[in-house]
Amino acid sequence: MPKRGKKYQESMKLVDRTKLYDTDEALNLVVESAKAKFDETVEAHVRLGVDSRHADQQVRGAIVLPHGTGKTKKVLVFAKGEKAKEAENAGADFVGAEDMVQKIQKENWFDFDVVVATPDMMGLVGRLGRVLGPKGLMPNPKSGTVTFDVEKAINEIKAGKVEYRLDKTNIIHVPVGKVSFGAEKLTENFKTLMDAIVKAKPAAAKGQYLRSVTVTSTMGPGIKINQAKITE
Incomplete structure (x- = not known):
């Protein structure tokens, strides 16, 4: 493992790696632990209990995030x-x-x-x-x-439409905004994305659908969210 910088080490002190956080708490921590000099992008990484090699287990779609992504697309x-x-x-x-x-x-x-x-x-x-x-x-x-x-x-x-799709390792990676949005807007964007992913569950998917959900800023540590509470 490469040695992490001082700012990353400071950010890590704020995060309990063994804990599964509630959504609001996790996005507050993402904002708090973002130490870079630029406006970091906040991403959601969602591991699903599906097999992307099978056509009937694909998860793909697009949604407009209520607060956009903070980036104007060409x-x-x-x-x-x-x-x-x-x-x-x-x-x-x-x-x-x-x-x-x-x-x-x-x-x-x-x-x-x-x-x-x-x-x-x-x-x-x-x-x-x-x-x-x-x-x-x-x-x-x-x-x-x-x-x-x-x-x-x-x-x-x-307006801030994002596409979500599985990669080869059955993970979806999607930007949900910028650190400057603040926790409240990031939470609304994140919940909109998660609602869409949950609704897109393939009929062929068996067992636990949401395996793990992590949010992170560009330079910050990954913060795990309690996926069981997302589908409540």
């Missing part, structure tokens, strides 16, 4: 004609079709955070599957990023 929209105009008017950062595919392929350009596409453009966007897929940028109907309602999609993303 949106690239693949659309043509009226839908391209709609995207521009809604505040998309980049709008295009074949030209954007070329830019990504030839210039290795990735100056965007989210990709939205109208369904008729998915054949074109599919050619970027190899580069967008591994980065988690491929548009998907489940997360509302493959749609003809591009205005709604852009508005939601700009």
